[in-house]
Amino acid sequence: MATGCLKKCKCGKYYQFFIPKQRQEDISGMSKDERRELDFSEKMDGELEGLEIFARIFDAKFVDVGNLEAFQCPCGRVFDIDALINEPQRTTSVVIPKKEAL
C-alpha cells in the first residue's frame, strides 16, 4: 500500500504527496533496508501509477517526496516534508487498488 497525502495549498492548488516507506521511520519492526525493498516492490506493482491516477482525479500535482526536506508551491507556501510525514493526517492515506482493478 503506497502512502499518499493529499494537501490543499492556501492558493487552492492540490498536491498529492507520495511518501515512500523509506521516509516512514515509525513503521515498526522494519529495518531501513526492508522499507527500501517495500518501496521498490510497490513501484514494481504499479502502486505509484495508482497514486498518480488518484492525483489526476483531484487535479492535484503528484509529488514524490523522495529525499526532499521541503516542497515549495509557486505561490510561496513551503510544505515541510517531515511535518507532513509525522502529522496524524497521514491516516488519510489511500489504499490504491491494483492497476488491473481500476
Ligand SMILES: [Zn+2]
Ligand atoms: Zn500554493
